[in-house]
Amino acid sequence: xxxxxxxxxxxxxxxxxxxxxxxxxxxxxxxxxxxxxxxxxxxxxxxxxxxxxxxxxxxxxxxxxxxxxxxxxxxxxxxxxxxxxxxxxxxxxxxxxxxxxxxxxxxxxxxxxxxxxxxxxxxxxxxxxxxxxxxxxxxxxxxxxxxxxxxxxxxxxxxxxxxxxxxxxxxxxxxxxxxxxxxxxxxxxxxxxxxxxxxxxxxxxxxxxxxxxxxxxxxxxxxxxxxxxxxxxxxxxxxxxxxxxxxxxxxxxxxxxxxxxxxxxxxxxxxxxxxxxxxxxxxxxxxxxxxxxxxxxxxxxxxxxxxxxxxxxxxxxxxxxxxxxxxxxxxxxxxxxxxxxxxxxxxxxxxxxxxxxxxxxxxxxxxx
Amino acid sequence: xxxxxxxxxxxxxxxxxxxxxxxxxxxxxxxxxxxxxxxxxxxxxxxxxxxxxxxxxxxxxxxxxxxxxxxxxxxxxxxxxxxxxxxxxxxxxxxxxxxxxxxxxxxxxxxxxxxxxxxxxxxxxxxxxxxxxxxxxxxxxxxxxxxxxxxxxxxxxxxxxxxxxxxxxxxxxxxxxxxxxxxxxxxxxxxxxxxxxxxxxxxxxxxxxxxxxxxxxxxxxxxxxxxxxxxxxxxxxxxxxxxxxxxxxxxxxxxxxxxxxxxxxxxxxxxxxxxxxxxxxxxxxxxxxxxxxxxxxxxxxxxxxxxxxxxxxxxxxxxxxxxxxxxxxxxxxxxxxxxxxxxxx
Numbered sequence: 001x002x003x004x005x006x007x008x009x010x011x012x013x014x015x016x017x018x019x020x021x022x023x024x025x026x027x028x029x030x031x032x033x034x035x036x037x038x039x040x041x042x043x044x045x046x047x048x049x050x051x052x053x054x055x056x057x058x059x060x061x062x063x064x065x066x067x068x069x070x071x072x073x074x075x076x077x078x079x080x081x082x083x084x085x086x087x088x089x090x091x092x093x094x095x096x097x098x099x100x101x102x103x104x105x106x107x108x109x110x111x112x113x114x115x116x117x118x119x120x121x122x123x124x125x126x127x128x129x130x131x132x133x134x135x136x137x138x139x140x141x142x143x144x145x146x147x148x149x150x151x152x153x154x155x156x157x158x159x160x161x162x163x164x165x166x167x168x169x170x171x172x173x174x175x176x177x178x179x180x181x182x183x184x185x186x187x188x189x190x191x192x193x194x195x196x197x198x199x200x201x202x203x204x205x206x207x208x209x210x211x212x213x214x215x216x217x218x219x220x221x222x223x224x225x226x227x228x229x230x231x232x233x234x235x236x237x238x239x240x241x242x243x244x245x246x247x248x249x250x251x252x253x254x255x256x257x258x259x260x261x262x263x264x265x266x267x268x269x270x271x272x273x274x275x276x277x278x279x280x281x282x283x284x285x286x287x288x289x290x291x292x293x294x295x296x297x298x299x300x301x302x303x304x305x306x307x308x309x310x311x312x313x314x315x316x317x318x319x320x321x322x323x324x325x326x327x328x329x330x331x332x333x334x335x336x337x338x339x340x341x342x343x344x345x346x347x348x349x350x351x352x353x354x355x356x357x358x359x360x361x362x363x364x365x366x367x368x
Numbered sequence: 369x370x371x372x373x374x375x376x377x378x379x380x381x382x383x384x385x386x387x388x389x390x391x392x393x394x395x396x397x398x399x400x401x402x403x404x405x406x407x408x409x410x411x412x413x414x415x416x417x418x419x420x421x422x423x424x425x426x427x428x429x430x431x432x433x434x435x436x437x438x439x440x441x442x443x444x445x446x447x448x449x450x451x452x453x454x455x456x457x458x459x460x461x462x463x464x465x466x467x468x469x470x471x472x473x474x475x476x477x478x479x480x481x482x483x484x485x486x487x488x489x490x491x492x493x494x495x496x497x498x499x500x501x502x503x504x505x506x507x508x509x510x511x512x513x514x515x516x517x518x519x520x521x522x523x524x525x526x527x528x529x530x531x532x533x534x535x536x537x538x539x540x541x542x543x544x545x546x547x548x549x550x551x552x553x554x555x556x557x558x559x560x561x562x563x564x565x566x567x568x569x570x571x572x573x574x575x576x577x578x579x580x581x582x583x584x585x586x587x588x589x590x591x592x593x594x595x596x597x598x599x600x601x602x603x604x605x606x607x608x609x610x611x612x613x614x615x616x617x618x619x620x621x622x623x624x625x626x627x628x629x630x631x632x633x634x635x636x637x638x639x640x641x642x643x644x645x646x647x648x649x650x651x652x653x654x655x656x657x658x659x660x661x662x663x664x665x666x667x668x669x670x671x672x673x674x675x676x677x678x679x680x681x682x683x684x685x686x687x688x689x690x691x692x693x694x695x696x697x698x699x700x701x702x703x704x705x706x707x708x709x710x711x712x713x
Contacts, residue, residue, distance in 0.1 A: 006695045038640070040697020111562055217695035332705040343638055353699040 009221040010044050016228045017046045024050045024180055025227050026173075026316055028166060029135075029187030030057030030344025035215040037353035049224065052179065052316035053349075055169045055269065056187065058133045059086045059342030060314045062162040063268045065299035067092040067338075070131055070160055073295050074105040080123070081107045082116035083131035086342045089335060093303060097131075113145035113159075120149065120157035129291045132159040136193040139163050139280055140254040143261035146282070146289050158291035161281060164267060166190050167198050168278035174206040179316045183209035183227040188219070188242045193258075195250025196240045207236040214242045261286055270302060270338070271311020310337030313346050320350035327351060383478045388508030397506065401484060405491040410467060410502035418467060418502035423526055428463035430454055431522035439486065439517055442556045443572030444647070447489035450519035452576050452647055453598070455497050458523050459581040460594040460650060462531025466524050467502035468494070473518040476511045486517065497576035499523070530585055535612035537592040543659045544609075544617060544679040545652040547580060547672045548573065549625040550602050554644035555633045562637075570629055573648035580650065580671045587665035589658035595651050600704055603642040605651045606679070606689045607703035617689045619679035619701065642691075643704035656680070 017023075027033055033053045036042040042051060055061050071092045074081045081097060088098045088109060101107040106126070110116055113130050120128035132142045142159060149157040166187070173179055186199060191212045199210040209230035213223030219242060226239050240246050258280065267279025282290050291297070304311050308330065309323035320326050320339065330336040332348055339347035386393040403412065410418040434450040444452075451468065458465050470490065474483065494501055556572040577596065584591060597605045602624070610617050626641055634641045648671060654662050659677050666672030689701040 010696070037699055038693075039695045040691070040693030040699045041695050043697040043699065044695065217693075217697075352702050 006217055006221065009218060009225065013221060013225050013228070014046050016225055016232065017048055020048060020228065020232060022048045022050065023182045023228065023231055024052050025183050025185055025224065026052045026054045026170075026179075026181045027185045028054040028056045028170060029190060030060070030342065030346070030349075031189065031215055032185055032187060032213075032220065033057070033346050034344055034349045034353075035217075036220060037349045039217045039220070041217045041220050044221075045224065049228070052181065053313070053346040054173070054184075054316055055272065055314045056135070056166065057314065057339065057342045057344040057346065058135055058138070058162075058164065059090055060310060060338045060345050061164055061169070061269045061272075062090075062133050062338070063270045063299065064092065064303040065268070065301055066133075066160070066162045067096075068094065068300050069292070069297045071095060071097060071100050072297055073129055073160065073291060074100040074107055075103075076127075076295065078125060079106065079127045079129060080119065081105065081129050081131060082110045082113075082119060083107065084111075084133070085109045086344075087131050087133060089341045090338045091305065091335060091341075093300075113141050114148060117145050117148045117152065117154065117157055120154050121152050124156055127156050127158065127294070129158045129160055132161045132163060135164050135166055135190050136258070137187075137189045139258050139262065140193065140251075143257045146261045146286055147257065149289065150286075155288070157289065158294050159282065159289055160291040161279075162267075163262065163280040164269070165264070165278050165280065166194070167201065168275050169269065169272070170202055171205070172272060172275045172278070173315060174202070174208065181208060181316070182231050183211070185220070185223045185227065186210050186212045188212060188214040188245055191240070191242070191246045191250070193251045193254050195248060196238050196246060197248070198250070199238045203236045203238055209236050210238045212238070212240045212242050212246055214245065268299065268302065270314060271304065272315060273302075305336045308337040310339045310347070313339050320347040321354070323347070381480050383474050383476060383480065383483060383508055385476050385508050385510065388474070388506060394506070401480065401487060402504070402506070405484075405487045406470070406494070406501045406504070408500040408502070410500055411504065420466065420502075425529070426527040428458050428461045428525045428527055429522070430457040430461075431520065432457060433518065433520040435518050436557060437516075438557075438560055439482065441560050441572055442569055443552075444574040445486055445489050446517060446519055447486040448493045449574050449647060450521045451490055451493040451497065451499075452574050454521040454523040455499060455576045455578060456596045456647070456650075458525035459576075459578045460596050461525070461527060462533055462581070462585065462591075462594075463525030463527045464578060464582070465497065465499040466526060467500055468521055468523040470501045470504040471520040472504070472506045473520075474506065474508050475516050476508055478516050483517075493576060497578055499578075528585055531591070533591065533593055535593050535609055538609060538613040538615065538653055538681055539592075539655075540615060540681055540683040541656055542592060542653050542681045543656050543677050544606070544619070544681070545654070545659065545662050545666070545675060545677050546597075546602065546625060547650045547652065547666050548648070548674040549627050549630065550597070550646055550649060551626065551630045551634060551641035551644035553647040554601070555630055555637070555639075555641075558637060558639075559633060570627075570633055573646055575648035575671055577648065577650060577671065580666065580669050583665040583669045583672075584650075584652060584662055587661040589654050589661040589665070591652060591654050591658075591662070593653040597646045597649055597651055599645050601641070601643040601645055602651065603640070603689070603701050604703045606701060609651075609653065610687050610689050613681060614687050615681040616684040616687045617679050618682050619689060619691050621691050621693045623676050623678045625674040625676050640704075642701060653681075
């Protein structure tokens with residue numbers, strides 16, 4: 001039984017879309033990508049709406065050199081790597097963190113960076129390195145961990161950072177102009193931190209509608225409806241349909257501790273190269289927590305496995321199913337690129353939940 | 369992070385290597401801790417094998433190893449889990465268990481208090497399921513960063529004459545019934561392991577299912593296939609049935625029994641409840657006309673109150689499990705690929 005309000009929203013969406021030219025909206029964040037597919041909402045969208053997945057999966061946008069550096073540090077003696085589970089299986093040039101663990105490296109999955117701080121406190125004889133990937137949503141937790149480590153006087157806790165900012169990536173995609181985007185569905189959780197005004201440059205410079213929505217089916221449908229309405233009106237506004245969580249000023253407490261520990265910096269993205277002021281690095285006062293400094297490791301060059309389209313997929317230039325490796329050589333059980341690994345990865349979502357309307361599914365290909 | 373490691377005590381209150389050495393210490397372990405709890409006419413002689421008279425019925429035989437951490441979790445412990453795992457593997461083949469084996473590998477240093485609690489739990493579960501532990505073994509391994517206690521059980525059971533089960537029997541139009549709320553075992557274990565506490569604690573559903581299975585057969589329904597959705601969860605069983613039958617399965621998400629607390633906990637962990645392990649549920653496939661009998665049999669049994677019809681087999685190409693979501697959309701359901709990993713955001 002379909003809940004009435006969802007039915008109503010789908011009807012509204014069909015009505016507002018009627019007789020409009022095809023539109024393409026980018027859901028910037030991997031959480032939206034997954035929610036659209038997992039909830040089945042993607043299958044309810046009218047034919048003239050296309051969703052493009054953006055560079056919002058933190059695992060996917062971390063450049064290859066970063067993965068390789070993490071694996072290199074993992075093989076050092078008396079070193080413990082703490083990571084979110086997603087990063088474990090991302091293939092590097094010389095194996096993944098999971099393979100390093102099988103080879104005897106101490107690699108642990110944690111749910112929170114504070115767990116890594118605790119571990120460092122309990123094991124002063126080991127260097128504990130936290131794999132700090134993520135957008136504004138997770139970076140606050142990384143900052144809190146650094147402050148906690150400082151409070152505890154730890155000299156064996158480090159961050160290997162690949163922290164990204166959402167808006168600069170959106171701006172870079174628009175500036176490049178290769179992907180045709182009629183508007184952005186902006187992530188609720190990131191917006192909770194940065195506030196709606198963070199999207200002003202997108203609206204002012206590129207005149208693209210931005211609608212901030214949560215991750216429930218109703219929120220996502222309402223977000224798409226508002227985007228369509230703006231397109232129909234030739235408008236470009238920031239709309240917040242998630243005011244329960246997203247406040248005008250964002251979350252000043254989180255922003256303050258982020259700014260206390262990190263500073264904006266140029267950052268390298270997988271396949272997108274270095275985007276000016278698109279990342280967050282440790283401030284000079286907190287350099288002693290930087291794993292790259294401590295281990296004297298360099299981030300190697302970026303790289304995609306031969307045939308792998310992850311770099312194109314994460315920019316919305318290629319659909320997961322159009323990658324020649326999708327569900328043939330590359331599957332969640334044997335991922336070639338990061339988009340097939342991360343729980344927010346577009347390829348993983350397409351593989352796990354994907355339904356393209358023709359009942360074509362990847363299950364049979366994976367059974368080869 | 370894993371912080372709940374089994375308590376270890378450095379006194380005579382703890383198991384030592386000598387308890388596994390085959391000598392006097394080992395004999396005391398058996399006489400003072402095992403026989404008083406698990407003793408029966410097959411086990412008590414402490415012979416090298418238990419001896420049975422063959423029956424003229426078809427016999428099912430199965431084995432499973434258990435390594436859960438923490439050893440005790442809300443709703444159960446490794447002892448209950450080890451018995452139920454094997455009993456249920458027999459049950460879903462239509463077999464009534466005759467006897468089980470129990471092999472325990474203990475890490476040196478495990479406290480006798482905990483060891484005894486787990487043995488008590490084994491005894492209670494065996495009594496509940498009306499089955500004996502007919503033979504067993506204990507080994508002690510050196511202290512390491514291991515899991516404290518590993519149990520392997522095996523079991524034999526007599527298959528009911530009226531059981532005619534097999535995925536090859538599944539036809540178009542047959543329905544899928546699940547006997548209760550899903551995902552509770554996996555979420556209960558994960559919650560304690562990660563130190564998360566919620567207002568409503570999730571309790572493992574681990575339970576011996578022989579009685580429930582008997583009720584289902586006694587209802588007279590033509591049960592075609594049964595499986596307990598343990599590791600891999602409901603998604604794994606559905607994917608297997610779909611692949612083996614070469615039919616598609618259309619599943620209605622809103623009819624899948626799931627408690628609100630399990631739904632929220634799964635959300636916190638970023639897990640799909642369909643892929644989370646159960647230890648006290650059965651997926652039953654039967655003809656649509658027999659669905660009411662199966663549902664009635666389940667709902668009048670204490671372990672099947674929340675039984676529900678969740679889906680139906682369809683002849684559609686290619687064969688896949690398709691979920692009609694609560695939002696009214698459609699997506700596919702795949703077998704999970706190994707370890708479910710905590711998400712980032």
